[in-house]
Each structure stands twice: as C-alpha cells, then as structure tokens.
Amino acid sequence: MPDRRERSPWLPPRWFIHLFWRGHRALYRLTRGRTGLWPPKPGSWGTLRLTTVGRRTGRRRSVILGYVADGPNLVTLAMNGWGAPEPAWWLNLRAHPEAEAEVPDGQGRVRHRRVRAHAATGEERARLWDRWREVQGDLDAHALRRPGGTAVVVLAPATAPPD
Incomplete structure (x- = not known):
C-alpha cells in the first residue's frame, strides 16, 4: 500500500461523479438497455447493471457498476465515488447476498444472471485487487481517499455453471 503522504490523483468532484452515474442509469433506462453496458476489453473494465433487494425497504x-471478469465471477469494488461511506448497493448485498446482474455479452445482447455476493478476503482479495490495478493503475492512490478499506466484491453465479 502506498504512503498516505503521496499526492492523490485528480478526481472530479463527488457531485459530478454522482451526476454522471445518474445520467448513465437514465441513458440505460431511456434506451431500454440497448446503450449503457459494455463488456470488459483487454486492459479495461466493463459495466453491468446490478439489482439488489433493499435492506430496509x-x-x-x-x-450500474464497473466490473472485471474472473472466470465465471464478476468482480467490482465497493466504492462510493471514492468517498467515505459504503455504497448502498453493498450494504444491501451484505443484508441480502442474492442479486441479479445484467451483463453484456459483447454481441449487443444482455444476459441476466443470478449471482451471490461475497467480499473477497486474504489471497483472493490481493489477487483481485491486482487484477483491478491492471485496468486502473492509480487504484491505490484513489483508495487512500477512503478512511477504511475498499471491499472487493465477488458476484459468483448463484447456481453452478454448466460443465
């Protein structure tokens, strides 16, 4: 982990990040899912739509979240625009780990997948953090903006994948 005294890379203000993702969700809804999701490419992350059950309601x-693929699993980071609070979707998943992910297949179609979430720990977390670092080189510097750790969330298939 880098020294906390290092200068953090520039990020747009949190209100802008929040507004961008709201606009992204609106674009997805307006186009009925035809625009707004993309699969990860080599050296980059993709986007998926995750539907959780509210922990209170x-x-x-x-x-809509960024993700990288790890075999049959989808891996995302529980960040809130790199702000201090945990994102609501992660709090929801901790209360109800079963969810649905809409994932683009790279051929213009979206696949619906039942997933079960867990936070990666130990060697799995280190490996997946390195995987994210490959696609976002300034990951450690951004993570230092948060007072606590950033959970690496694994969305595993809710049922075993076919052989």
Missing part, C-alpha cells in the same frame, strides 16, 4: 434497487 425490501424493494428492488438497481445500479
């Missing part, structure tokens, strides 16, 4: 909540 029990209502379905959707969010």
Whole structure:
C-alpha cells in the first residue's frame, strides 16, 4: 500500500461523479438497455447493471457498476465515488447476498444472471485487487481517499455453471 503522504490523483468532484452515474442509469433506462453496458476489453473494465433487494425497504434497487471478469465471477469494488461511506448497493448485498446482474455479452445482447455476493478476503482479495490495478493503475492512490478499506466484491453465479 502506498504512503498516505503521496499526492492523490485528480478526481472530479463527488457531485459530478454522482451526476454522471445518474445520467448513465437514465441513458440505460431511456434506451431500454440497448446503450449503457459494455463488456470488459483487454486492459479495461466493463459495466453491468446490478439489482439488489433493499435492506430496509425490501424493494428492488438497481445500479450500474464497473466490473472485471474472473472466470465465471464478476468482480467490482465497493466504492462510493471514492468517498467515505459504503455504497448502498453493498450494504444491501451484505443484508441480502442474492442479486441479479445484467451483463453484456459483447454481441449487443444482455444476459441476466443470478449471482451471490461475497467480499473477497486474504489471497483472493490481493489477487483481485491486482487484477483491478491492471485496468486502473492509480487504484491505490484513489483508495487512500477512503478512511477504511475498499471491499472487493465477488458476484459468483448463484447456481453452478454448466460443465
């Protein structure tokens, strides 16, 4: 982990990040899912739409997240625009780990997948953090903006994948 005295890379203000992701969700809704999600490419991350169950309301909540693939698993980071609070979707998953992910297949179609979430720990977390570092080189510097650690969230298939 880098020294906390290092200068953090520039980030747009949190209000801008929040506004961008709200606009992204709106674009996805307006185009009925035809625009707004993309699969990861070599050296880059993709986007998925995750629908969780609200921990307090029990209502379905959707969010668009960046992810990288790790075999059959989808891996994302529980960050909130690199701000201090945990994102609501992660709090929801901790209360109700079963969710639905809409993942682009790279051919213009979106696949719906039932997933079960868990926070990566130990060697798995270190390996997946390194995987994210490959696609976002300034990851450690951004993570230092948060007072606590950033959870690496694994969205594993809720059922075993076919052989």
